[in-house]
Amino acid sequence: MQQITAIIRPEKLVEVRSALSNKGYxxxxxxxIEGHGKQKGLTQQFRGGVYTIELIPKIKIDIVVRDEDVKGLVTTIMDAAKTGETGDGKIFVSPMTQVFRIRTGERDESAL
Structure with missing residues (x-):
């Protein structure tokens, strides 16, 4: 099992959710969340003044999947979230050692 963590633009959330749902997830x-990458925030003008927004709003998506589904879902998220501009986000994949369903006590892949 793997955990996919995607940091995306807020305006791409609907597209990513729809794409994941269409894939059966x-x-x-x-x-x-808020944060910044290499761009170090945004500079905007408002009423004649220049303001720097250091922490940019983002959406963090977490999903735990079977090992064989990782590549397809990462591609799905990338396709749905991509604008081609700086700040599109990142995807992290981490091993998940155990999962438990509280209601039934199921473990690991049967708990997904």
Whole structure:
């Protein structure tokens, strides 16, 4: 099992959720976060003043999948989230050693 963590633009959330649902993965966790990468924030003008926004709003998606599904779902997320501009986000894949379903006590892949 693997955990896929994707950091995406907020405006791409609907597209990513729809793409994951179409692939048969409707169960995801979503967290609203703030951060920045290499771009170090945004500079904007408002009422004649220049303001720097250091932490940019992003969406963090977590999904735990079977090993054989990782490559396809990473590609699905990348295709749905990509704009081609700086700040599209990142995807991290980490090993998941154990999963438990609280209600039934199922473990590992049967708990997915």
């Amino acid at each position: 409707p169960g995801i966790s979503i967290t609203r």
